[in-house]
Amino acid sequence: MLRSAVVMAVLAAGAGTAGAEQLSVEAARQFVLGKLFSFNCFNGTHGAGRIYGDGSAAGSVQFGGSGPVRYMVLPPGTVRAKGETVCASLSGVPFQPCFDLDRTDPQSFRGSISGLRFAYCDFTRRNNRPLARTSAGGKSALAIHAATMGASGDHN
Numbered sequence: 339m340l341r342s343a344v345v346m347a348v349l350a351a352g353a354g355t356a357g358a359e360q361l362s363v364e365a366a367r368q369f370v371l372g373k374l375f376s377f378n379c380f381n382g383t384h385g386a387g388r389i390y391g392d393g394s395a396a397g398s399v400q401f402g403g404s405g406p407v408r409y410m411v412l413p414p415g416t417v418r419a420k421g422e423t424v425c426a427s428l429s430g431v432p433f434q435p436c437f438d439l440d441r442t443d444p445q446s447f448r449g450s451i452s453g454l455r456f457a458y459c460d461f462t463r464r465n466n467r468p469l470a471r472t473s474a475g476g477k478s479a480l481a482i483h484a485a486t487m488g489a490s491g492d493h494n
Contacts, residue, residue, distance in 0.1 A: 358440035361447065363419045366439050369447065370461075379459040386464065393417045423452070 361369065376386040385407070387397020392414040400407045417426055425436040436452045442460070450458035 358442050358448065361439040361441050363422055363424060365441075366424055366447075367419075369441065374464045375461040376464050377459045377461045380457060383459070389417050390414075 370389055371391050372388060374386060374388055376384070378384045382403030383399060383401050384403065385397055385399035387395055387399070387410075389395045393416050394414045395412040395417060396410065398407050398409050412428075415427060417424065419425075420434070420436060423436045424439060425434050427434055437449050438452050438455075439447055439449050441447045445463040446461060448458055448460050450456075
């Protein structure tokens with residue numbers, strides 16, 4: 339459950355927004371990769387993060403809008419293209435969630451888990467300053483390890 343929330347928090351982009359432009363995998367790659375985005379999700383989760391070209395992601399997140407802000411790292415290959423869809427690969431999740439991505443304005447997009455329009459996050463591009471590496475009680479970053487997938491070459 340936590341891993342699904344992390345993917346939503348770090349990735350998501352959604353459907354059902356008036357005037358939104360659906361993003362293809364290539365358009366999403368150009369719009370998002372390496373850029374800093376803040377996000378606010380339907381369940382109160384919020385934070386900021388980046389997705390990198392190798393499919394890894396890093397960012398700060400506060401789940402449900404309360405509790406500690408955590409710095410999280412998702413390893414290479416976590417975010418990947420699967421045909422014309424953006425998906426995530428996470429260990430402990432019995433399925434590979436995919437996402438509907440819609441650009442809502444020149445700096446923003448909304449993401450939702452495909453088939454679950456209510457489960458979305460809104461992302462807004464921020465300047466490219468480094469993320470603050472916050473953690474609870476001086477603990478190191480929380481790393482979420484993706485499930486090992488066969489070499490498909492589709493996560494560029």
